[in-house]
Amino acid sequence: MKQTDAWGASFLELIRRASTDLPVDVERRLRAMRRAEDPESRARWVFDTILENTALARAKSLPLCQDTGTPLFFLRTPRGTDHLHLEKAICSAVARATRKGWLRQNAIDSITGRAYADNLAPGLPSIHIEQAPVRQVEARLVLKGGGSENMGMQYSLPDDALDAGRDLEGVRRCILDALVRAQGRGCAPGLLGVCIGGDRSAGLLEAKRQFLRSLSDRSPDPALARLEARVSREAVELGIGPMGFGGRGTLMGVKIGSLARLPASFFVSVSYMCWSCRRQGFSARPDGTIARWFQP
Amino acid sequence: MIHRLTYPFTREQTEPLQAGDGVRVFGLIYTGRDRLHKYLFEGGACPVPLADGGLYHCGPVMIREGAGWRAVAAGPTTSIREEPFMARILREHGVRVVIGKGGMGTATAKACAETGSVYLEAVGGAAQVLASCIVRVRGVRFESEFGSAEALWELEVADFPALVSIDARGVNLHHRIEHASQRALARLLANEKKDGRG
Ligand code: SF4
Numbered sequence: 001m002k003q004t005d006a007w008g009a010s011f012l013e014l015i016r017r018a019s020t021d022l023p024v025d026v027e028r029r030l031r032a033m034r035r036a037e038d039p040e041s042r043a044r045w046v047f048d049t050i051l052e053n054t055a056l057a058r059a060k061s062l063p064l065c066q067d068t069g070t071p072l073f074f075l076r077t078p079r080g081t082d083h084l085h086l087e088k089a090i091c092s093a094v095a096r097a098t099r100k101g102w103l104r105q106n107a108i109d110s111i112t113g114r115a116y117a118d119n120l121a122p123g124l125p126s127i128h129i130e131q132a133p134v135r136q137v138e139a140r141l142v143l144k145g146g147g148s149e150n151m152g153m154q155y156s157l158p159d160d161a162l163d164a165g166r167d168l169e170g171v172r173r174c175i176l177d178a179l180v181r182a183q184g185r186g187c188a189p190g191l192l193g194v195c196i197g198g199d200r201s202a203g204l205l206e207a208k209r210q211f212l213r214s215l216s217d218r219s220p221d222p223a224l225a226r227l228e229a230r231v232s233r234e235a236v237e238l239g240i241g242p243m244g245f246g247g248r249g250t251l252m253g254v255k256i257g258s259l260a261r262l263p264a265s266f267f268v269s270v271s272y273m274c275w276s277c278r279r280q281g282f283s284a285r286p287d288g289t290i291a292r293w294f295q296p
Numbered sequence: 297m298i299h300r301l302t303y304p305f306t307r308e309q310t311e312p313l314q315a316g317d318g319v320r321v322f323g324l325i326y327t328g329r330d331r332l333h334k335y336l337f338e339g340g341a342c343p344v345p346l347a348d349g350g351l352y353h354c355g356p357v358m359i360r361e362g363a364g365w366r367a368v369a370a371g372p373t374t375s376i377r378e379e380p381f382m383a384r385i386l387r388e389h390g391v392r393v394v395i396g397k398g399g400m401g402t403a404t405a406k407a408c409a410e411t412g413s414v415y416l417e418a419v420g421g422a423a424q425v426l427a428s429c430i431v432r433v434r435g436v437r438f439e440s441e442f443g444s445a446e447a448l449w450e451l452e453v454a455d456f457p458a459l460v461s462i463d464a465r466g467v468n469l470h471h472r473i474e475h476a477s478q479r480a481l482a483r484l485l486a487n488e489k490k491d492g493r494g
Contacts, residue, residue, distance in 0.1 A: 053422040062423075064424070066370065067371075067373075104357055104445075169488065187420035241473070243419060244399065276421040
């Protein structure tokens, strides 16, 4: 198909924004967390550095972090949209963004250890397209860093070691366990995406979809909303702090979703997102021109 | 309290530092990741003198500028991957300052205590702030062998901000914080049992 439309340019700009411009809700949360730390503390110094970095990256249009992460594209399209065409446009934008330095050469062949020149490789970029009752294509991009990805966990309940049963109290124990295991290593303060249920692969994907939610929203399910608020409160008491240097600011938030499960299984999937929580989105007209930018 | 560390990094400079102190690094440091550590560990010759030197766990993004280079993103990478190699490199090459992120293990802490070396952490993800502290890229070694991200880059830095994670006595900042967080977790879980079942 001809690339006479604007899709390629729109996806390229989406990548540039995601890599260089931290979302406003994330920056606002980081500022609030900075204020909660003691003046002169190590934690305050980390937040100052993070916020200075955010301003520099935005002003210079350069990557927030040299690990530009796994590009996770989530698209919702009206009926009749050509998905293959959109995938092609995404891939060409990823290759161009790599040449322009908004993405690092970040895809390694798992057998030979060689880097792919353009970040186009089996499984990368990670593209999830679904039809939805929408009028325009909605595209969202999350860049998920490797250091934070390494901190993810998947639990199968019941779990004797955690004394975690198949209920929300068991889920709470899993989330707190994942957080204490991670310490500051996923570049705390992190954001936790959690999925209760699903099979193993669906659970982790749904956990990552939680990163699309605004930091200030609450789960529509009252029980999950209570659990989100509770774990966020309890995280402060752990004292891990930004980068694990000690302090109150261990967690930017926790977002919990759920999927149905089989009677035999009860998975709790936890995905850790670093403070550099890079996500942006747009809706576009049929020719690919941007109708509206939104911060998911 | 913020200390200054200036290359060459002598014991006189590192020994007063305590885990948790803030530092600013000045002068020459070298980058190195998995490939370089493995190479040095296996006895490879180093083309630059490492004694009293600094080794930064970093895979920078560099762009050509005239005849030289400019660092466009240069944050720390996870240090624990180098744990199997680090102690020997500290002992045999005389590296005095290691910089990275995420913390290192007991073998490194032991070698720090023996050699008067320190392990510093820079803020993870602060690629732009840290790149702006690189005043000059002096050169690069092993670029064709290891690739750009794994190469040994010779960097001149000024006012490079970091925190002492393991000091020259082998005290590890993260140990204290990790243990305290585990105790806090145990308290949070114990309370729930009382509330739920009592
Ligand atoms: S985990 Fe840290 S180093 Fe990795 S992408 Fe996130 S901020 Fe960057």
